[in-house]
Amino acid sequence: MKAIQTRPQQGLDGLTLVDLPDPGDPGPNASLAAHKALGSIMRARLQVYAALSAFHHRKNGVAAQEPSAIEQIPA
Template structure:
């Protein structure tokens, strides 16, 4: 059997901008069981937070912690 799926426009300009400029990705956002351990990782999480805060402050864009797929632009 062959399944054919139509091509999708998965990465429109609004979605790309949202992922590049708005969302934040940090180890601290992981499930508790997968969060980093140790002093180096705790320092790394502080650096990620500081860099994200700096980036969002410089671009004037508020960071978002996306809770649902509907929060992401189509």
């Protein structure tokens, strides 16, 4: 067995997930058809993801937009 060593992650400095920008649709619904969510719990999660995304866009005053080029995805 080998130990993995990592550096501490930079903190959010008081920010919460609600304050962070929405990176698009990172949920399981943005996957290949073969990897789509199954079951009632996953279907409920998809509704939560959609509601959270809508909240972020409303709060930030921006329209939902899917990236059309790799350069548009934040690093």
